[in-house]
Amino acid sequence: MSSETNSIDQMPKKSPLSFQVDLKKFEKATDEEKRQQDVMSESVSFFKDGMRKLMKNPLAVGSMIVLIVIIAMILIVPHVVPYKYSQIITVNGSRDKAAGNMAPFTYSEKELAYMAEGGEVFPHIMGTDSMGRDYFIRVIYGTRVSLTVGLFAAVIVLLIGVVYGSISGYFGGKVDMVMMRIVDIIYSLPDMLMVVLLSVVLREIINVDAFPALQKIGTNMISMFIVFALLYWTGMARMVRGQILTVKQNEYILAARVSGAKDSRIIRRHILPNIVSVIIIAAALQIPSAIFTESFLSFIGLGVQAPMPSLGSLANEARAGITQYPYKLLFPAGMICLITLAFNLLGDGLRDAFDPKLRR
Numbered sequence: 001m002s003s004e005t006n007s008i009d010q011m012p013k014k015s016p017l018s019f020q021v022d023l024k025k026f027e028k029a030t031d032e033e034k035r036q037q038d039v040m041s042e043s044v045s046f047f048k049d050g051m052r053k054l055m056k057n058p059l060a061v062g063s064m065i066v067l068i069v070i071i072a073m074i075l076i077v078p079h080v081v082p083y084k085y086s087q088i089i090t091v092n093g094s095r096d097k098a099a100g101n102m103a104p105f106t107y108s109e110k111e112l113a114y115m116a117e118g119g120e121v122f123p124h125i126m127g128t129d130s131m132g133r134d135y136f137i138r139v140i141y142g143t144r145v146s147l148t149v150g151l152f153a154a155v156i157v158l159l160i161g162v163v164y165g166s167i168s169g170y171f172g173g174k175v176d177m178v179m180m181r182i183v184d185i186i187y188s189l190p191d192m193l194m195v196v197l198l199s200v201v202l203r204e205i206i207n208v209d210a211f212p213a214l215q216k217i218g219t220n221m222i223s224m225f226i227v228f229a230l231l232y233w234t235g236m237a238r239m240v241r242g243q244i245l246t247v248k249q250n251e252y253i254l255a256a257r258v259s260g261a262k263d264s265r266i267i268r269r270h271i272l273p274n275i276v277s278v279i280i281i282a283a284a285l286q287i288p289s290a291i292f293t294e295s296f297l298s299f300i301g302l303g304v305q306a307p308m309p310s311l312g313s314l315a316n317e318a319r320a321g322i323t324q325y326p327y328k329l330l331f332p333a334g335m336i337c338l339i340t341l342a343f344n345l346l347g348d349g350l351r352d353a354f355d356p357k358l359r360r
Contacts, residue, residue, distance in 0.1 A: 050277065053353040060349025063342040070339065074144040082122050083134035085141040086307040091121075099132040101325055126331055129317065139331050142309040146291050147339065149221070153228040153290035158283045160229060161236025166267050168237065169244030180241070187234045195293065198227045199302045220305050224294060232290070239282055243275040277354035285347035288340040295336050311336050 054060055083089070089099040091110040099108045104127045111121045126135040168179040202223035247253070248271060256266050272279075291311075297303045298312025306313070311332040318328035 050354040054349055057349040057352065059345045060353075063346040063349070066338065066342045067346070070143065070335075070342075071147070074140055074147065077140045078137065081134070081137050081140075083137045085138050085309055086133065088132045089128065089134065092119075096132060099128050100130050101321070102128045104327065127325075127327070129328070130321070135328065135331065138309040138314060139311075139335060142311040142314050142332060143335050143339070145221075145304055145308065146294055146311045146336070149224060149294040150287040150291035150339075150343075152225060153232065153294075154283050154286045156225060156229045157233045157236050157286050157290075158279065160233040162240050162272070162279060164233065165237035165240030166244060166272065169241035170248060170263065170267055170271065172245070176241070180238075183234045183237055186231060187238075189231070191231065192296070194231060195227050195297065196300070196302060198230065199223050199297060202226055203302075220297075220303055224297060224303070228290060228293075232286070232293075236279075236282055236286070240275065240279065243278055244271055247271050247274050277350075281347055281350045281354060284343060284350055288343040288347075291336065291339060291343075 089096045089108075089111075091108075091114050096108050096110045098110065102108065102124055104125060105123055106127065107115065107121060107124070115121055124134055124136065126139060129135050129138065164179065164183075168176045168183075199220070203220060206222055244267075253266060253270060256270050261269075294303060294310065295312030295315070298310040299316045301313075301316070303312050304310045314332040315329055315336075318325065318332065322329055
């Protein structure tokens with residue numbers, strides 16, 4: 001800096017008729033101005049900038065906190081609560097026949113007598129069901145099942161929809177016309193009717209006895225995954241196809257083609273990274289839709305197999321005694337509403353933060 005100052009001082013005096021800038025009129029930047037310039041010129045990636053905007057959205061942040069709490073509950077509670085989802089309450093090794101349909105935080109006569117003798121009984125936070133099983137642990141396991149179905153369904157829809165939509169949108173022409181007509185046919189089918197019919201047919205066809213690992217999942221759960229793979233990817237495929245039709249017109253795609261890059265590489269390295277934010281938003285919004293569909297199927301008896309609980313099957317069981325035990329319906333229904341609302345608000349927050357058309 002000292003050499004630059006000396007060179008400026010040694011410059012000849014500026015002619016009044018010259019348009020040359022007089023460097024002597026400029027002052028050196030202070031240390032504070034230099035630090036301010038460093039902050040202003042900080043490089044921020046698209047993802048980092050989107051996350052900053054997302055964290056400024058109170059509804060999205062609240063939704064993330066709710067989902068984190070729910071996930072922590074379904075992971076930790078089964079290791080803390082001594083009951084199992086299929087376990088009928090026993091006292092000193094004998095079944096407690098009076099433990100059915102108890103209200104939250106109440107004990108049966110046998111449990112009270114056992115506690116009077118110095119024994120310890122874990123409280124029934126949400127009471128018990130008609131068979132004398134702890135309702136709290138069943139709601140926790142039902143939430144785990146519903147979230148698992150929602151996440152797996154979203155992954156299945158994401159994979160099929162992205163691959164199908166990418167091929168259709170990138171190649172265009174006759175390929176796009178044929179593939180989109182197939183999507184239109186599937187999209188025109190009545191959703192719930194096809195879901196019910198496929199669930200019934202697949203449950204009769206699928207045999208999991210030869211696969212011990214699949215027996216724990218159950219035939220109904222596998223049939224639900226197949227239903228999502230057959231029907232619910234069309235919306236994702238349409239969205240990806242529309243995005244690719246827009247992105248593939250850019251100059252860098254033409255440059256990649258001229259350089260000899262293969263079509264698979266162009267899609268994987270140049271197109272998909274530029275639409276990944278839209279894909280993430282669509283996948284986040286697909287999860288509550290899958291959870292609602294699973295709850296509906298379980299509510300009508302086509303969901304998970306008993307005694308494994310689901311939020312939909314718990315709501316169906318509570319429907320019979322809604323006049324006497326209304327709280328049994330409130331717990332699973334409230335959990336479904338909470339999860340669905342949290343994912344919807346989070347999806348809206350992701351859209352506002354990462355969608356270029358909505359960013360300001």
